[in-house]
Amino acid sequence: MGKTLFDKIWDAHVVRTIAGGQDVFYIDKHLIHEVTSPQAFEELEKRNLPLFRKEQIVATADHNVPTKNQHLPIEEPLSRSQVDKLTENCAKYGVELYGLGHPYQGIVHVIGPELGITQPGMTIVCGDSHTSTHGAFGTIAFGIGTSQVAQVMASQCLLLSRPKRMRITVEGDLKPGVTAKDLILYVIAALGTGGATGYFVEYAGSAIRSLSMEGRMTVCNMSIEMGARGGMIAPDETTFAYLKGRPFAPQGERWEEAIAYWQTLYSDEDATFEMEYTFNAASITPMITYGTNPGMGIALNANVPSQVKASEQVSFEKSLQYMGFQAGESLLGKQVDYVFIGSCTNSRIEDIRMVANYVQGKKKASHVEAIIVPGSKQVEQQAIAEGLDKILAEAGFELREPGCSACLAMNEDKIPAGAYCVSTSNRNFEGRQGPGSRTLLASPLVAAASAVEGKIVDVTEYL
Amino acid sequence: MEKFEILRTSAVPLPIENIDTDQIIPARFLKATSREGFGENLFRDWRYNGDGTPKADFVLNNPRYQGQVLVAGKNFGCGSSREHAAWALSDAGFRTVISSYFADIFRGNALNNGLLPVQVSDEVLARLFEQIEKDPETELIVDLPAQQLHVPVWEESIPFEIDPYKKECLLNGYDDIDFLVSQKEAIETYETKRVWVY
Numbered sequence: 001m002g003k004t005l006f007d008k009i010w011d012a013h014v015v016r017t018i019a020g021g022q023d024v025f026y027i028d029k030h031l032i033h034e035v036t037s038p039q040a041f042e043e044l045e046k047r048n049l050p051l052f053r054k055e056q057i058v059a060t061a062d063h064n065v066p067t068k069n070q071h072l073p074i075e076e077p078l079s080r081s082q083v084d085k086l087t088e089n090c091a092k093y094g095v096e097l098y099g100l101g102h103p104y105q106g107i108v109h110v111i112g113p114e115l116g117i118t119q120p121g122m123t124i125v126c127g128d129s130h131t132s133t134h135g136a137f138g139t140i141a142f143g144i145g146t147s148q149v150a151q152v153m154a155s156q157c158l159l160l161s162r163p164k165r166m167r168i169t170v171e172g173d174l175k176p177g178v179t180a181k182d183l184i185l186y187v188i189a190a191l192g193t194g195g196a197t198g199y200f201v202e203y204a205g206s207a208i209r210s211l212s213m214e215g216r217m218t219v220c221n222m223s224i225e226m227g228a229r230g231g232m233i234a235p236d237e238t239t240f241a242y243l244k245g246r247p248f249a250p251q252g253e254r255w256e257e258a259i260a261y262w263q264t265l266y267s268d269e270d271a272t273f274e275m276e277y278t279f280n281a282a283s284i285t286p287m288i289t290y291g292t293n294p295g296m297g298i299a300l301n302a303n304v305p306s307q308v309k310a311s312e313q314v315s316f317e318k319s320l321q322y323m324g325f326q327a328g329e330s331l332l333g334k335q336v337d338y339v340f341i342g343s344c345t346n347s348r349i350e351d352i353r354m355v356a357n358y359v360q361g362k363k364k365a366s367h368v369e370a371i372i373v374p375g376s377k378q379v380e381q382q383a384i385a386e387g388l389d390k391i392l393a394e395a396g397f398e399l400r401e402p403g404c405s406a407c408l409a410m411n412e413d414k415i416p417a418g419a420y421c422v423s424t425s426n427r428n429f430e431g432r433q434g435p436g437s438r439t440l441l442a443s444p445l446v447a448a449a450s451a452v453e454g455k456i457v458d459v460t461e462y463l
Numbered sequence: 464m465e466k467f468e469i470l471r472t473s474a475v476p477l478p479i480e481n482i483d484t485d486q487i488i489p490a491r492f493l494k495a496t497s498r499e500g501f502g503e504n505l506f507r508d509w510r511y512n513g514d515g516t517p518k519a520d521f522v523l524n525n526p527r528y529q530g531q532v533l534v535a536g537k538n539f540g541c542g543s544s545r546e547h548a549a550w551a552l553s554d555a556g557f558r559t560v561i562s563s564y565f566a567d568i569f570r571g572n573a574l575n576n577g578l579l580p581v582q583v584s585d586e587v588l589a590r591l592f593e594q595i596e597k598d599p600e601t602e603l604i605v606d607l608p609a610q611q612l613h614v615p616v617w618e619e620s621i622p623f624e625i626d627p628y629k630k631e632c633l634l635n636g637y638d639d640i641d642f643l644v645s646q647k648e649a650i651e652t653y654e655t656k657r658v659w660v661y
Contacts, residue, residue: 015646015653020627024646026653028661036545038496049644064494078494085496122661129544129568145546145572147638155643157650161626163567193481194538194564227541229567261659293481293541311585315480315536408490408543417513429485429542431508 002268004165005234006200009140009265013123015157025160028122029056030152031108032095034086035063035410036127040149041089051093053156058117059090059097062107064410067373067400070100079411106376106402109133109344113217114378116246120235120262125152130344130426132223135232136216137239138265140200142230163229164198164274167267169205172281177460179354180215181346181424181443183207184222185287185297187279193295197227199275202267207281208233213242214350221345222426225294234266286459289428289441290331291319296428300446301458303330322430323438324418331440331456338421339364339451340433341397341444342373343407346424349382351444356388358448359395365454370397371413373405397451409434422450465577466636470558470605473530475522476595482535483542484569488551490543501547502554523555527599532559534591539580540569549576559605561612563588574629575638581605581612581623590617607633 003011015024032040037059044051051057064079074080083100090097098104104111109130112118118134124141125131127149134141148158168187188195201223203216211219216233223231240259243249250258285299296319298304306328308316320327325334341347341355352374364370372392374380380402383389389399406413407425409432415421417436424447425432428439442450449459492504510521517524533552539562540548549572552560559579573580583591594601594616604613607630611620625633632638 012658016649018628022626022628024643024649026650026657035493039498039546042497043640047640049640052647052650063490082494082496119661121659127544127546129542143544143568145544145549145568145575147546147572147575147640151640151643154640155646155650157643157646159628159639159643193541194566197538197541197564197567224542224568227538227566258659293483295481311537312480314478318479408485410490410493427483427485427542429483431489432485435489435508435513 002270004267004271004273005138005202005232005265006140006165009121009123010162012121022159022161025158026123027125027152027156027158029058029117029124031112031124031126031131032057032059032149033063033108033128034061034082036146037089037149038082038085039146040153041093043150044153049154051095051153054094056156057095058112059086059095060105060108060111061086061099063404063408065100065403066411067403067405067413070401076412103377106378107344107347107404109221110347110375110379113137113213114246114376116243116249119243119249119258120239121265125158129224130221132228132230133217133221133344135220135223135230136213138232138235138262140230140232143224163200166196166199166201166228166275167273168201168203169276169278170203170207170281171205171278172207173210174207174281174284177286177445177463178284179443179445180211180218182284182287183281184219185289185294185441186284188222188226188295189287189297190279191226191277191295193225193293194227195295196223199228201228201231203231203233209236212350213238214348217348218345222294225426235262286443286446288331288446288456290323290325291316292322292428292430294426294428294441297441300456301332303328332458334456335420336368336422336450336455337419338415339368339370339447340406340421340423340425341371341447342375342405343425344375344404345426346444347373347375347379349379351424352379352383352388353386354444355397355448356391358445359397359452360391362395362452364396364451368451368454370451371400371406372397373400373413374402376402406433408432409437415439422447422456464636464638467558467577467579467607467633469607470531471602472532473600474532474534474561474595474603475528475530476592477522477533477535478592480536481538481541484540484545484548485542487540487548488545493545493547498550500554501551502556505551505555531557532561532603532605533557534561534588534595537562537564537585537588539565541566544568546572546576549573549578553578561588561591574633577633577636579605579607579633583612583621583623587621
């Protein structure tokens, strides 16, 4: 019987299977950052264990860093001490660090792919749930807790049970104004916030195939928002073209060998999945969320649901109360106070181009504060090289320096209590962007249109 | 890791679905570089007002409800992979969370910290909420060796699943790191035979 893409890669990484069925599972690449690594280094120290394969770890500072004046010492003392701790640990254990000031610094899930560190067939982990982003290259990539970070540091392995497999097929063409972000918000709204728990998802179909690597990363990134362990897409010519020539991609003869191997990475025709869903790309319209989990998404021009299942009623009402919305109402015309374009979901050059292209010659509404936080130093430099910074500045958008920023508001970039923020990030949980903040998740295009109009609008009417 | 055997306790009910790790411990409290002290900020924004005064209507501020078990709505622990969520629950004195569904990463993190996730059916969960509401002193017995949740007042024992390896770990206070380090030879052998070396 045929194998899924997932099983081909999984099987190639099993060191051994122990009694009870768990696998000692080998990790090719381990990405670390300042927030979920200090306690893992502490664990190694406590047990007097060496780092097993330091050359397979890459570190960056992203979650906690300011997005202004990165050349100056970090002002906030706790953030500074956490970033300093990462620098100290990396120096002590000999781990490559792309910290503040380094030309490769950026959000861990943006730099891995853009540097060619992420490659098809790999297993990649990071103490961050959006590690699933790397699945866009046909990798098994998933988020882990800090105890597991320590395990990988100590052994380059994890003890894991094989998850179930799910395939989500999206066929057809996306309509104008509909982006990868809308596609994944649509899928998550259909499955629900826990709809893929216990599964590893493969995305397939012509709509997925026709996405750029940036778009594929946006899709895989949000797999965790429906509970999936990860998401992946089989590598193809788009993948290879993206990787070719990147700093850590194989070169010369090694590149040819790599391509030959990577071309074997797809789900066989007769492979079976425990769960399958199929969607029609033409049914997808620009999306927005109205509630406090990413599954609470609707088409921009649709109404907030007027009723939900009895078991969900309490959470639904709590959610609407928090957001200040009514069941059954439309969000069109609602005032927007902030627009945040950034995060590991939508901070790549294509996202910034999309925004710049839309706002060129326009101005943001005067009451809106609009910030754009590039995913990495390289994205920032590229945006400047293309003159996008000037277009954005003229439209009243502030281009900041790279980091996770207002996606999780660990740094100074917070949305005030009660304010509405249209955000290209991945989570609209209560308080996610600051205590009391109200987040509406959307695509960069919807975010740009919201900033210009100062309210929620149906972007398709403005294209 | 602290051993887990049999826990007898009353429970704290939190009948909300999809409780994410940002509610359990908001991101702004993740700046510490050690594992201790997260309990005081457990459910911070549900538990306290902006000025730090307790919110009277939140269950952890209600003296009626005490105990080492948190009973929570479906899909508990979704969202971020932050292990700080498990640390915060443990630090606040919880040793078990009962729900009808757990997010994968949270479940793993909890097990790695001696915090036992007990998954029951939606029906049992609804009855537990009702029971605790009626009598907050209702005793629950979480029996890991027998893999059963005993509810003496119902004269019922509800079985629960746990991976046999993780069960051994909890019973003995072991964690994966010791085991994985003991596999060094097998791992090194594997490294020489990889299909593709990155």
